[in-house]
Amino acid sequence: MADIELKQVEKRFGEHYAVRPLDLFIKNGEFVALLGPSGCGKTTTLRMIAGLETVSGGRIILNGQDVTWLKPSQRDVAMVFQFFALYPHLTAWENIAFPLQAEGESRENIKRRVKEVAELLRIEPLLKSRPGALSSGDQQRVALARALVRRPSCFLMDEPLGALDADFRETMRSEIKRLHILQNATTVYVTHDQIEAMAMADRIVVMSQGVVQQVGTPAEVYHTPSNLFVAQFIGSPGMNLVKGTWADNVVALPGGNRYAPPDGWPAALHRGLSGSGVIVGFRPEAVQIHPNGQLAAGVYSVDLHGSYTMLVLEMGDDHSIHARVSRDAHFTVGETIRFDLNPSMVRFFDPKTERAIAHSA
Amino acid sequence: MQLTQTQTAPMHRRRSLTDVQIQVLFIAPTIILLVLWNIFPLFYSLYLSFTEFSVIKPDVPPAWIGLQNYNKLLNDPRIWQYFALTGRYVVTTVALQAIIGFGLALFLRERFKGSGLVTTLILIPIMMSPVVIGLFWKLIYNPAFGIFNYLIGYSVPNSGPDWLGEASRALWAIIIVDVWMWSPFVMLLCLSGLKAIPDYLYEAAAIDRASPWFQFWRITLPQVAPLLLIAILFRTIEAFKTFDLVMGLTGGGPGDSTELIAVYLYRAAFTRFTTGESSALAYIILVIVIAVSNLYVRSLNRIRGEQ
Numbered sequence: 001m002a003d004i005e006l007k008q009v010e011k012r013f014g015e016h017y018a019v020r021p022l023d024l025f026i027k028n029g030e031f032v033a034l035l036g037p038s039g040c041g042k043t044t045t046l047r048m049i050a051g052l053e054t055v056s057g058g059r060i061i062l063n064g065q066d067v068t069w070l071k072p073s074q075r076d077v078a079m080v081f082q083f084f085a086l087y088p089h090l091t092a093w094e095n096i097a098f099p100l101q102a103e104g105e106s107r108e109n110i111k112r113r114v115k116e117v118a119e120l121l122r123i124e125p126l127l128k129s130r131p132g133a134l135s136s137g138d139q140q141r142v143a144l145a146r147a148l149v150r151r152p153s154c155f156l157m158d159e160p161l162g163a164l165d166a167d168f169r170e171t172m173r174s175e176i177k178r179l180h181i182l183q184n185a186t187t188v189y190v191t192h193d194q195i196e197a198m199a200m201a202d203r204i205v206v207m208s209q210g211v212v213q214q215v216g217t218p219a220e221v222y223h224t225p226s227n228l229f230v231a232q233f234i235g236s237p238g239m240n241l242v243k244g245t246w247a248d249n250v251v252a253l254p255g256g257n258r259y260a261p262p263d264g265w266p267a268a269l270h271r272g273l274s275g276s277g278v279i280v281g282f283r284p285e286a287v288q289i290h291p292n293g294q295l296a297a298g299v300y301s302v303d304l305h306g307s308y309t310m311l312v313l314e315m316g317d318d319h320s321i322h323a324r325v326s327r328d329a330h331f332t333v334g335e336t337i338r339f340d341l342n343p344s345m346v347r348f349f350d351p352k353t354e355r356a357i358a359h360s361a
Numbered sequence: 362m363q364l365t366q367t368q369t370a371p372m373h374r375r376r377s378l379t380d381v382q383i384q385v386l387f388i389a390p391t392i393i394l395l396v397l398w399n400i401f402p403l404f405y406s407l408y409l410s411f412t413e414f415s416v417i418k419p420d421v422p423p424a425w426i427g428l429q430n431y432n433k434l435l436n437d438p439r440i441w442q443y444f445a446l447t448g449r450y451v452v453t454t455v456a457l458q459a460i461i462g463f464g465l466a467l468f469l470r471e472r473f474k475g476s477g478l479v480t481t482l483i484l485i486p487i488m489m490s491p492v493v494i495g496l497f498w499k500l501i502y503n504p505a506f507g508i509f510n511y512l513i514g515y516s517v518p519n520s521g522p523d524w525l526g527e528a529s530r531a532l533w534a535i536i537i538v539d540v541w542m543w544s545p546f547v548m549l550l551c552l553s554g555l556k557a558i559p560d561y562l563y564e565a566a567a568i569d570r571a572s573p574w575f576q577f578w579r580i581t582l583p584q585v586a587p588l589l590l591i592a593i594l595f596r597t598i599e600a601f602k603t604f605d606l607v608m609g610l611t612g613g614g615p616g617d618s619t620e621l622i623a624v625y626l627y628r629a630a631f632t633r634f635t636t637g638e639s640s641a642l643a644y645i646i647l648v649i650v651i652a653v654s655n656l657y658v659r660s661l662n663r664i665r666g667e668q
Contacts (some may be wrong), residue, residue, distance in 0.1 A: 079568045
């Protein structure tokens, strides 16, 4: 088991940065998700930790040892690849035994350990099959078994569920989570799926265009995004972001709305904003319908999602916002409703710097 | 009414040719040629192998003698000697081609400056006629002015061995030329096999802490094995039939030290004109080649079944 520490790690291809200098400390036993859209540098970062990609600068420290220039085989990491990367000519058993055989383990040891890990992943009946004969879910289980069998100090997973069918994905998600809890091994998990990251990770590293946007617990990145990118990227739909102007302790919003920020915010806004422009951010569930609410918007569409209803509201001409309301409430398209925002769930961003304004309290 | 009929008549005739008839028209010439040049001689020579007959005496009809030709051939120690010689030749030359060809493929798999040019240059021997190759290797082996002895360290003319003139070396001389000529073929097949191995297998192996040696034995070799086996199969069949190189280089000599079975067959059929007997020998060779190829095909299928 091990800590992973990245110090100013970067990856350049010529002039182009795949990963801008990045600092990250991953505690022993922690499950960290690298989350971002494709091309954001998350996989490159993972491959640098694995040693499959050389760094252009910075240092990688694994369990106190500088491994920056060590080969993958010298790092004591295991990796699960997006497309499994099983050895097609070997049976499932041989695939799982491969890392042990490569290390020259004794026959009995190999047999015992493969059996243990196959039991853990419930794949004993598949051990004689070749990967080509297995479903993608089973292939991924074999790939997980191969990663687990050596008991490495950390696991690196590169979109391990990306190639699976939707219904399989959820099963495997809880399975990976269960394995993590059982093994308590440091895990770095790359994904572009924020639901996966939210559901599994202790901490999420949100990346975009080679830059770390925010590092925090799922709750932190969800409720307190550090900038506009994170606010939009996390959550489905993302955070509502409404442009307004800050003057006289009131934010003027589209459609003639005037919003007085909750306690503590006016001072923070005075200090933090670079100009008069401000962006008000709030999650759909922060909307509280109230006949005397200080904000008004027209109902654009009403989508019943089963356990709740998602309203799309139009504030002004082209500002649509999402509001999550009770499934019992009824609205007609076109009507104007009034609402308030849950004071603890309102966030403010500076449109110039795109950064969140820190609350003063 | 009449006008319509005259107009539709040619159309109707054309349409009367059904799809099946058109197919037959296209296939028939090939079938006829195949029967005349391949199938008929195959069965006719099978018939001749049970007769006493010579093509230079066409007025003497084939006389049925049953298994006498086979009996005579299989009891002739010289034939067994030539088969043994051919076997030694085939095993040696194919083994060397497989090792060298695979080695070259491993080398050329790495992209380096000019690797494309090197690949093309290495392939040149395959493109040349075996007769031409025989002729110029004769010059290359020449003990007085050939470059071969010079290259292996005999800088004074006539001080080195006479490769084609010494019974102990002549077979090796032919093997060297055959290996030189056909290793590139093995290389070509292995190279395409090597390039088809996905990088992620090596990445996974690196993560799994496999040494380069372990990766070679557990990934590279099994992945290339099907193509390597196909190359070996082709080369084995071809080597069994080696004739042109021997005729160009030694003509079977000195003595009968390079008398491969195909060369002996040629002599029986076209210098002694014992047509019946040579047909029988041809069939014996055919059966052996089929048996050997079957062994390969079987192991090929086994490897394929594993993937």
